[in-house]
Amino acid sequence: MIQEPQTDKHQIGALTGASKRDNYYELHFETGEIARFYILADGIFRLLLDPKQQFNEENSAFIQFDHFNNNAFEKSRVRATNDSLIIHSGNYQIIFWQKPAIMSIFDETLHGTRMAQSSPIEVGAQQTTEFLDQDKNEFYFGGGLQNGYFSHKGRKIKIKRDHITGKGGVISEVPFFWSNRGYGELRNTRQAGTYDFGKTDSKVTTISHKDQLFDNFYLLGSTPQEILSKFYRLTGKPAMLPKYALGLGHIGNFCTTMWQPSKAAVRNATKIDGNFYTRTKNEELASHKASLNGEENYHFSARAMIDRYQKAHFKLSWFVPNYNVTAANDALDFFNDYAVNQEVAPGFWHQDDLALPEKTTFDFTSDAGLIDSDKAKLQNQLQDKRAIVFSDNGSVGTQKDAALIYGDVGGNWENIATQVAGLVGSNLSGQPLAGAAVDGTVGGGNAQITVRDFEWKAFTPLLFNLDDQGQYSKTPFAYNRKITDINHAYLQLHQRLQSYLYTLNAQARLGQPIVRPLFIDFPEERTNYTEMFSSEFMLGDNLLIAPITSGRENEQGDSLKDNLYLPGKQTMWIDLFTGQKYAGGRVYNNLLYPTWHLPVFVRGGSIFNFGKRDYVIYPQGTSHGVTYEDNGTVDFESNHSQTRITSSFDEEKLVVTVEPTEGQYPGLESDQPTALTLICDAYPENVEVRVNDQIVPLQVYGTLDAFAHASEGIFYNTNYSLPEFSQYQLPKQTALQIKLASHAVATTKIEVTIRDFSYSSEVLGHEITSGVLPSPKLPSVASSKISAHSFELAWTHPAEVQVEINNLLYEGIEGTSFTFHELLPNTRYIIRMRYVIGNKVSEWSDLFGVITKHAAEDYAIQEISVTSNFTSKANHPLDYLTDLKLASEWQTSEPVSPEHPLELTFKFSDVEKLSRMAFVPRNIDHEGDPTEISLAVSTDNENYHVYADHVTWKADSKNKVIGLRDVRAKSVRLTVYRSSGPMVAAREIIFYRAKR
Template sequence: MTQDTQINRHQLGRLIGASKCDHFYELHYATGEIARLYILADGTFRLFIDPDKKFDENHSGLVNLSKFNNHFFEKSSPRATSESFIIQSGSFQLIFEQKTATMSIFDESLHRTRFSQLSPIELGSNQTIESLKQNKNEFYFGGGIQNGSFSHKGKRIYIKRDGITGAGGVLSQIPFFWSNAGFGEFRNTNQAGEYDFGKINENAALIKHEDRIFDNFYLIGNSPSDLIYKYYLLTGLPLMPPKYALDLGHMGNFLTTLWKPSEAKERNATMFEDGNYYARTKDPNESSGKASLNGEEEYQFSARGAIDRYQKFHFPLGWLVPNYGISDLEEEALTNFNDYANTHGVEVGIWVKNNLSSLPKSISFIATATDNIAQLQKDTDSLKVNLNRKRPFIISNSGSVGSQAYSALAFGTAGGNWDNIGTQVASLLGAGLSGETLVGGSVDGTTGGGNAQIAIRDFEWKAFTPLLFNINDQSKFSKTPFAYNSKMSNINHAYFALRQQLKPYLYTLIYGTQKGHPFVQPLFMDFPHEQVNYTEQVGHEFMLGSSILVAPITNGREDSNGNSRKDNLYLPGHRTMWIDLFTGEKYIGGRVYNKLSYPIWHLPVFVRGGAIFDLGKRNFVLYPQAKSSISFYDDNGYTDFTHNHTETRVTSDLNSSKLTITIDPVKGDYSGMETNSTTNLNIMCDAYPDRVTVKINDQLINLQEYGTSDAFAHAKEGFFYNTNYSWMPEFDQYREAKQTALQIKLGSRDVTDTKFEIIIQNFNYGSQTLVHSITDSVLRSPKGISLDPAKITAHSLSVSWTKMTDQVQFEINGILYDGIDGDKFTFHELEPNKRYVMRMRYVAGNKVSGWSEPFGAITKHAAIDYAIRNVQTTCNYAENPAHPIKYLTDLKLASEWKTKDQFDENKPLTLTFAFEDVEKLSRMAFIPRNIDRQGTPVEVGIEISTDGQNFKPYGEHINWKADAKNKVIGLRDVSAKAIRMTVYKSSGPLVAGKEVLFFRAKDKD
């Protein structure tokens, strides 16, 4: 046993006794602790150590144990050896070592250990630590929304919500993580935690919580979905929302927002129905209009006016929150507004900050700032009374254990920022892997904005996420999808229309969440055998179910034509064909594509070979490859879905050149279901097939072929080979080449009692795409490759070579990189301080040379690695409680410090930064807030202290511009224990900043 007397923490001592009780095993340790081991289900175990020996099984209130019985515990059997105490539960052995006091779980069905503790559990007066063995190829996920990160190997994450919406922030406190080794842990506590997955020791994962009770659930599963589903069994299945939740939403403040006259040239100006431009203002003296619900003030600024405006621009709303950020509501006005909204197909919700004594009867859902389970349950019950058996819907801007059962998670961040797109993609991936699957980020954020290109790119990819909505009136810029010119609005409308077409597919994905499948998925869910899919390298792309891959544009890099430049796009599966959704261009998987070019209308979206979509009313689109199948689920959108839904299974089997498509009879029913329906198939293909055979309930039917699209359009049944096919007409204005499809119409039949089988001979789709390259001995292997040391950065490497062919390929750390031409290339988006081993070969058509000799380099450390940590900061001005002074030195560029009171030049502001030790510095950097230019220091003075008490001026006063550029002060050869910065002038009424960084001097070799 080891003991740390300084922090009053000790390890469990030797295991000295064990016994089977009525519904748990009891374990006794030499240090006096007693542990209880519960077996709740197959592969679900609970280890409970209470130093006070009270063992309140419901102490946290997080887990509903009533759904578990004693069955699996009773079937378990114990045995003891000279070295351990072993509990057999099904195919699992729970092994408790006597001398080392460690636990492991061995899976007999796989003949391997699922997880094992590295050392005994450590217990303290207010802390517990579990140390786990970490394998080389083991990756970790979960922990809630860790902004900008979904894969945590080699990192430290914090299980403590901080409200920071950008990179490095934590939006939800979920003490649940899991490993691709096939186990997960859920710590049954409300206290903060810190999980170190190899940052300190690459062979260990350290799981720490600020709780003296160790209460942990161990989950064993054969897939990520198994593990997430078992977490749901403990904390609640995710909310099944009403169908309108998938529609476009708007949250705004139509109670207190003021408008002033403006001009078209102003970036934040909005044109209203009277033909004039207006901008938001907080000054009543300059306002000329005020928002309202029903036009009580001025109709064009009202919530009713907003509904009309969305319809005018062909973006009909599905739901609206008219009082975002404002608690007070006049119920009669709300009822009148709700009546108007309902006649336009819009569901109305209210934003709730504090508990309501009663819920207005006219509302359909709630938007809230709470994730308190008791309050969410109360709100859910109130909604059920209002809605008369219709499904309740709650949107929250934060999450916690179990909140997924009652609410969707919708948050906003700063708009107009490229970095936030990539951050949010990874955040949504992490949310789904933590059990928070119904989640979304507001389009173009809540604050900031004003960059049309970023706003458009943000809308495009978010059209493929669970929730599509904007939060308006919190910024000076409008966030609606028609806020910019008609060209931009048309692009947004095309993606909005596409989302509406995909709604049956999206709704089916929501059904899948009930079984543990995230809505937004990482690549490894469908391609688990490729290690790259578990890493942050692919953290900026995601799978929407199993059929669609989305790779958002995450930066402003452009090619010579002004189109977005996309590098480092990975398409998984070397035997998988990927089809560009909009152009039909085909790509082979298993490689990284570079130098791709995307105009502003074109989001990189790829359909997986074998995909099947239902565009609604049994209008199917198929992209045949090998054998694939999908079950589409449907219901009436608002009542009980568990017992009132349908399942339609469609299978596609392309074997050699024979394609067989099967549509099984529809299972189940629901109120309002139409049993008789036509069936349409649109089958993507490359060439005219030989023969089309259709069987209905195993009976052959004659199907006529039509030669023109007009004749086929008027036919009740038949087929047509369409060389000008498009199932996304809104995008036709942007693209020239149409795609080719075989279209089949089948007349109206009772789909609950009809099986369809379609057989197509001599069918070809993408066969040439899957042909792999041939090594040509005539092509010499590359030599004379040069890697420029001067251009090695933390995130990029530049390579040049002798040009022999137009195209070349690279292999980097075992992954093939394609789409590279010319005689030089810079690889971007690399990881800092990582070794990259490369080979290169020439490409000529489908022929390639042999590989070059390996070469490579190590990227540089990121600048942040040299920044001093744990800087203590004080200020003579009070802090804004939502933006505390600690945010100024937390090394998170997404956080922001603000003063509470207005800045007075007669009272200079002083910031004192104290280091733990005397530091030899190189420079300091002040990072201004980039939402606006308000609050940036524009005249400062610097003082140095070597003892933390006495300060001496460092140079003269420094003048800064009030812009978004970092403000750097050279401190070469300066040693300091503390630094004081005095602000004499500010660009606004307050003083604010994102970060102050102090960099150590680099050691010279």
């Protein structure tokens, strides 16, 4: 037993006894603790250790205890050995070792251990901690929306919402994690936690919560879907969104926003009613005031905003008119009438327990504690229609009632990759209904970033703008005609994908993430579990989206894209817009994408329903699809239909089968037509269509116009493309299109057989090694061209080459050198290279290695204590200044002056040998940047000597660095005499120790 009396913490002692009770096993330990072990269902277990021995079994705000019975427990059996107690439940053996008192779970079907504690549970008055074995190939996920990350191996995360919306911020806190080893854990607590997934010790995972009660659920499963489905069984299935929620939303403040006249040349000016205006907080400058219904000036009202969307031909689906302010219910009632008449679902924002305005369709709350009651009130008002709550925070159980939406600082490229990883992480944490505002809330103003942000978010379930919080308008028509047209095309595509998104929502209730990492569909590839390609994601299992995440462009303004990974060596990928085909299992480089073109790839074998039984198929191998439909009633389980489609392509024979529709709901059309679009390479002459095993003769049409006017027929389309993007002169694809007249969907089976079908099997062909091509001499990497995240590879002769790095094949590389970006710091890369000419390749060069450098943050001093003589603003606390999260921001609540300077004192745990101090300014604006400072250092925390006296800084976006080479200090004092604004603000102050 390890005991720490000074902190009242100790690890539980040896297991001394056990007994089987009515519905649990009781365990006794040498140190006096008693624990209960419950078997709720196959692969769902609970360990409850209560120091007070009160054992309130149903003490939980989020566990659905009424969904379980005692059957699994009664079927369990127990046996004792010389050193352990073994409980058998289904295919699992739960082993409680006697000394030390640790638990492990053995899976008999796997013939291996799913999870194992590395040392006994630690209990104390303030905290309980579990220690788990960690395997080198084990990866961890969960914890809620940990923005910027979905894979946590080697990291430490906090289970506590911190009001930071950028990278490293915790948007929602979920005390649940799972491992690709095949288990997950859900801690039954609302208290803050810290999960260390090997940052401190690479062989140990440490799970701590500030709760003296250890109440833990263990979820076992062979796949992520199994683990997530068991999480939902405990806490509730994700809600089914009402279909309007899958459309475009607008959130704004039409209660307190004021406007002043401006000019078109002003960067943040907004065109309203033919004139230009900017937002202002100065009532003396304001010429117009926003309102809900035009009580002040109609053109600045919420109603007028709906009109503006309609005039711009953007279909608006839902609207929140009072974000972050309280609005009178009578005004909201009038607005809601107008919105409903315009077929826009109205909602309202609130933080308090308020009465619902009339005709409210949904609400948006910033208080997670109100989600349950809000949902109940909405459901009562809506009766049979489905209710949904939007919230900008949440925890366990939020998924069954609410969708998670949030905004960040717009106008920076980094946020795109950050939010992709964050939304993926939210899905892996049991909250698949999540979305981020286009171009954030504050900041912004960069049209190129805005349009790229809108593009990739069109491939997420929740697409919306959050306006009126900063200087720049966030509407999709806020910029020039080019940007507006691109946004409009992507909105139409988003609407076309509604049936697909709705089906993904239904499948999420079964444990399938919606916005998902590559390893869900390609689990055999280790790299997919890491952060290496964390800015890519799958939307369902059919689409791979690789957002543009930087401003790198060529002279024509096309985005440059490197490091684009398409997984699956036997998978064909098709560019959604151009039809160009790519082989999977490769990393593509030197790709060019015009502003309208987002890198989106369709997986070979994909089957889409573009609505009303309009199926589009990209044949490869055998694949299956299912489409869910309903009428938006509350009870989805009993009121929906599903239609299954199969595509089987073997050599030259393609068979497509549309099964009879199963299920019923009020309003389901019994007779419906069916359309099939089969993407292909050449005209297939042998087409046979059967309806309920009877051959249906179909006329072949020669023109698209004739085919469009026919109720049935076949058309070989050599100019097939997405109609929304026809203006961009896409390379045309070829497709066989088939239409069938209405049939009874519940009793009709459709089967299409094509015997001479072709679709690009040669894409997956292997390169031919040619003896004519010489093997390249060993490429070189100059040490000066190696950084923490990149290195430059150089070779002698100009040529097209393929490079293999850590068993990944990189292509699209030519010339005499190439820089590999987006690499991991302090990582060894094993490299070889070969020449390429057409489909012929040379032998590989010899292998060699490169180790990337340490990242700068590896030298940053952590756990710095900081004090100030100024108070800090709420939600911008002083500890944000040294938390090493560039997304957090500290602000003073007092003005600074030479007569009343700010003093910040930074203390280290030991005397440090420093190299430099970096001041990182806020990125919203530069009101609050220090402009005159001094720096003093101390080795004893008492006596300070001035190191830099009255240094002047510019108020701009650049980091300010003070060199501290060879300076030894235990504390540093920063004095600020002047600032560019009425307060002082910073994202971070970082102290770096000298490199060893």
